[in-house]
Structures are given as C-alpha cells and as structure tokens.
Amino acid sequence: MLQPLRVFKLQVGNYGRGSSPKQAEDAEHAKCSICLNIWHDVVTVAPCFHNFCNGCFSEWLKRSQEKHSIVLCPHCRSAVQFVARNHFLHNIEGDILQADSSLKRSDEEIAHLDSHASIKSPLVLCTGRKAHRKRARLPADDETDVGDLSCPQCGIELAGFQCSRVTVHLQCQACGGMMPSRNNISVPQHCLGCDRVFCGAYWHAQGVVGISTHPTCSLETLKPISERTITRIPTLAHERNQHEQDVTDRCIRQMGRTLQDVISDWITKWDNREIDRTRMPLNHAEMITAATHICNECHEKLVSFLLYWFRISMPKYLLPTEASQRQDCWYGYACRTQHHSEEHASKRNHVCRPTRGTSNNT
Incomplete structure (x- = not known):
C-alpha cells in the first residue's frame, strides 16, 4: 500500500518550487486538464502527481467509480491511488489570479465547482491489484481476491456494507487506519471544526471495537459537543x-x-x-x-x-x-508582550478587546 500522507508531503505536483507565479508562462502549468482553467481549490493525485480543480476531479471520481474497477488519472491515465487537497499549490493559484484578474472565473462558475467538490480530506483509492503484504484471513467460504485489504470492511461485510474494488478510503488523522468514505450515511467521518478525518464514530456505529489486524480509534476521537466533558482549562x-x-x-x-x-x-x-x-x-x-x-x-x-x-x-x-x-491592556487579547513578559502578563488584564493597534505593547 502506498503510504499516502508521507509521500504527498514530499511532493508539490508539477509546479516547480523555483517558479515565479507572476510570469505569464507559469499560468499554463497551473491549469486543470479537465476544464482547462486555472485550478480552483486544487487537488493532487498520486502517484503521478497531476493537479486538478477539486470540483472537476470529484465529478471524474464519481463517474469512474460508477463505470470502472479503478480510477484513472484524467491527464495520463495511470491508476490513481491517492488524492488530496494541495495547500502549497492553492497559494500559487491565488498568486496567479491576483497577478492576472482576467483568469478569474465568474461567481456562478465558482459556486458550481464548489457544489461538486467532495474532496475535503486525503482519500485512498483501491487499485484492484493484489496485495503484496499480509492481510486479514477471510472466512473459509470466501477466498475471492479483494485486493489490498485496507480496512475491516474490505472483504468482510459489516453492518450490511462491504468495500468493493473501487471503494474510496479515508485515512484517520488519529490512528492512521483506513475506513470507507461513505456519503450516504448519518454517521460523521469528518470533524466539522477542522475537516479532518477521524474513524472513532464510524467504527463504533459498525460495531468494530479494538480489532487487532487494523488500527481503529475509540469513540472519544469524534463525538458530539453535548456529550463531551471538560475538567481542566485548556492550555490554549x-x-x-x-x-x-x-x-x-x-x-x-x-x-x-x-x-x-x-x-x-x-x-x-x-x-x-x-x-x-x-x-x-x-x-x-x-x-x-x-x-x-x-x-x-x-x-x-x-x-x-x-x-x-x-x-x-x-x-x-x-x-x-x-x-x-488591573487596568486593561491597550492591545487586549492580541497583545504579544504577554507571551514573553511575565510581569506584563500578570499586571494588565488581557481578556479584553484591543483598543489600540495590534503591535507589541511595551
């Protein structure tokens, strides 16, 4: 299995690190090969590292899953194993549009793209190829090759669902384990506060707790605010x-x-x-x-x-x-001096709104 997060952090796609986004020719390298416009909310696929608009590739992904056993890159037709938003290239995208406003799309086009964008966190895609590592043993009556068993529902039906060869997987930000990406269920798989993926709520709903062959999280990693307790003031x-x-x-x-x-x-x-x-x-x-x-x-x-x-x-x-x-600090919660001066931090009240500027209060 490709180690998606580790590999992805080492790559920035086709856009060179030394390139200047203000040069006109660079805009040609910042275009989605599906819509032929400058990327919008750019995503990068691996292992080929081609880049596309989130909305464009999300639609391609949806159609591919409906018709084919694997998802191919729209640009080079290699099998896609991983896709994620590319924050480095997102900054490049913004610089290019700021330098040349004629490349900007209309508000209607942007809204259309955003409505189709489904990639919020890194996705791991099955390639249909046989695994080259040890995998969980299947029941004796089911020796069908299901490819790389990346989660407890790959090859085994749980709670009425079983992953197929084209099931997209999410990688948990806490334990690193995998779970199928499912948009048609009420069980949340993303934290709404940060959009990151956590598997605790999902596997608890599937009745999977503490499985030895695959990493899974406890229910505590993702739960409703109303069910949480707090006993100490956070350091933040x-x-x-x-x-x-x-x-x-x-x-x-x-x-x-x-x-x-x-x-x-x-x-x-x-x-x-x-x-x-x-x-x-x-x-x-x-x-x-x-x-x-x-x-x-x-x-x-x-x-x-x-x-x-x-x-x-x-x-x-x-x-x-x-x-x-104590008197209120002029800079209130925005004061930077409170972080390196114990005397100032205790002498003035900093739980107040700023009344003068945002620079250091000495």
Whole structure:
C-alpha cells in the first residue's frame, strides 16, 4: 500500500518550487486538464502527481467509480491511488489570479465547482491489484481476491456494507487506519471544526471495537459537543496566558461551580446564537451546534473560545480583588508582550478587546 500522507508531503505536483507565479508562462502549468482553467481549490493525485480543480476531479471520481474497477488519472491515465487537497499549490493559484484578474472565473462558475467538490480530506483509492503484504484471513467460504485489504470492511461485510474494488478510503488523522468514505450515511467521518478525518464514530456505529489486524480509534476521537466533558482549562485558553487562566479558574471556584457547568451554560448560549461567532477558531462556525461531532483538539478550541466570553461578560466586582484592580491592556487579547513578559502578563488584564493597534505593547 502506498503510504499516502508521507509521500504527498514530499511532493508539490508539477509546479516547480523555483517558479515565479507572476510570469505569464507559469499560468499554463497551473491549469486543470479537465476544464482547462486555472485550478480552483486544487487537488493532487498520486502517484503521478497531476493537479486538478477539486470540483472537476470529484465529478471524474464519481463517474469512474460508477463505470470502472479503478480510477484513472484524467491527464495520463495511470491508476490513481491517492488524492488530496494541495495547500502549497492553492497559494500559487491565488498568486496567479491576483497577478492576472482576467483568469478569474465568474461567481456562478465558482459556486458550481464548489457544489461538486467532495474532496475535503486525503482519500485512498483501491487499485484492484493484489496485495503484496499480509492481510486479514477471510472466512473459509470466501477466498475471492479483494485486493489490498485496507480496512475491516474490505472483504468482510459489516453492518450490511462491504468495500468493493473501487471503494474510496479515508485515512484517520488519529490512528492512521483506513475506513470507507461513505456519503450516504448519518454517521460523521469528518470533524466539522477542522475537516479532518477521524474513524472513532464510524467504527463504533459498525460495531468494530479494538480489532487487532487494523488500527481503529475509540469513540472519544469524534463525538458530539453535548456529550463531551471538560475538567481542566485548556492550555490554549486566553491566548496561553497562564495568569488569566488562573483568574478564570478562581472565578469559577468562587461561584461554587465546575468548569463543566460553565461550559454547558455557554454552549446553550452558543446554540441560542447569543454569542458573536466572528473570532470562532473553528471551520463552519455557523453550522456548529451542541449536536455537532468534533475532535478533541477542536473541542479544546471551542472551550477556550467560550471561556473568553465567560470572562469578558463577567462584572469586575466578581473577579478576585487583585485581578479587578488591573487596568486593561491597550492591545487586549492580541497583545504579544504577554507571551514573553511575565510581569506584563500578570499586571494588565488581557481578556479584553484591543483598543489600540495590534503591535507589541511595551
């Protein structure tokens, strides 16, 4: 099996590292060979490393899966084993369009492409070739070659589903294991906060827990916000300012409450849209509710965001005495001096909005 994530990080596609995107001839190397326009939300396929628009290749992938046993590259016709969004080339794409606005597509075209784009995270595709490594032993009555067994549902039916030769697979960001990409089920396979893939919720729904032949995650890796608990203030909270974290912790204790109590209250406020989501550090902020499945890392970001609102809405008289007597830092949460000056971090209040610029406050 191709080690997709490792190989992909070593490649940037056909666009040379030393190329200047402002040169006219470079635009010719930044075109999707399906629509013949400059890439939009560029994806790269492996092992040939040709590049396409996300929407264009997503449609090609869909048609290929319906008609063929393997997916071929639209450019060179080699078997595609892996496809992922290419963030390096996405920057090149932006530079080219900024240098020559005539190459930009209409809003309608962009909306059409985006509506067909299905590649959010790296996909691993079966090639139909026989595996060259040990694989899980199939039941005695089923000795059919199913190619490279990349997940527990390759060759074995579980919960009414079995992978075929053309099943696209997702690689879990936590355990590195594989699961089939399934868009027609209600079980989430992506964290809505970061768009990364996690297999915990999927395999739990399939009744697969702790299988020795394939890596699988626990249910904890991807679960609804409402089912999560928090017992400590995340290190990300208050821009990693330990002094402000201590103040928040003391406030909660003085109120006779737990951190979980406070977060539960503010999640309700979030659901009721009582909070400004502008600075929300998660993707798809407008779509996220208490029922949304997110990963552990995104949950800590959400908790940190809610603790900011908990503190900024708290009257000064409820703060510990020494904390209530501090003056607000001009640069508020955006202050950079708080990260390298302990004295400044503790002397001023940094859980407040900036009132002057964004540069260092000395």
